[in-house]
Amino acid sequence: xxxxxxxxxxxxxxxxxxxxxxxxxxxxxxxxxxxxxxxxxxxxxxxxxxxxxxxxxxxxxxxxxxxxxxxxxxxxxxxxxxxxxxxxxxxxxxxxxxxxxxxxxxxxxxxxxxxxxxxxxxxxxxxxxxxxxxxxxxxxxx
Numbered sequence: 001x002x003x004x005x006x007x008x009x010x011x012x013x014x015x016x017x018x019x020x021x022x023x024x025x026x027x028x029x030x031x032x033x034x035x036x037x038x039x040x041x042x043x044x045x046x047x048x049x050x051x052x053x054x055x056x057x058x059x060x061x062x063x064x065x066x067x068x069x070x071x072x073x074x075x076x077x078x079x080x081x082x083x084x085x086x087x088x089x090x091x092x093x094x095x096x097x098x099x100x101x102x103x104x105x106x107x108x109x110x111x112x113x114x115x116x117x118x119x120x121x122x123x124x125x126x127x128x129x130x131x132x133x134x135x136x137x138x139x140x141x142x
């Protein structure tokens with residue numbers, strides 16, 4: 001059809017609100033720790049502005065944005081599963097003409113983390129503590 005707009009890849013994904021499982025995966029991919037089952041204790045998004053913003057976004061995206069985030073989830077699931085699969089090559093440094101990429105796991109982790117940060121950027125969220133250099137460190141400012 002001349003003049004028609006090509007379909008967006010996210011058109012194949014649901015634009016319904018996220019399930020609890022999807023919210024858990026999004027939090028995890030964005031580098032945030034487990035949410036827990038309720039308002040017990042002082043841990044969680046209720047006490048940190050970034051967590052509150054994330055929860056607001058998880059519940060209030062537009063329908064097309066829900067579909068785009070699901071497209072990110074599909075990509076991230078595949079990238080995450082490729083990391084442990086790369087472990088099968090760790091025992092082989094060279095075999096006939098084939099040589100193992102010694103940096104494969106690190107490169108896969110870097111690619112995976114790049115896509116995790118892209119999801120954070122799309123949702124307008126700062127990367128969580130597990131996406132910060134050094135992991136889940138606590139810094140005190142006096």
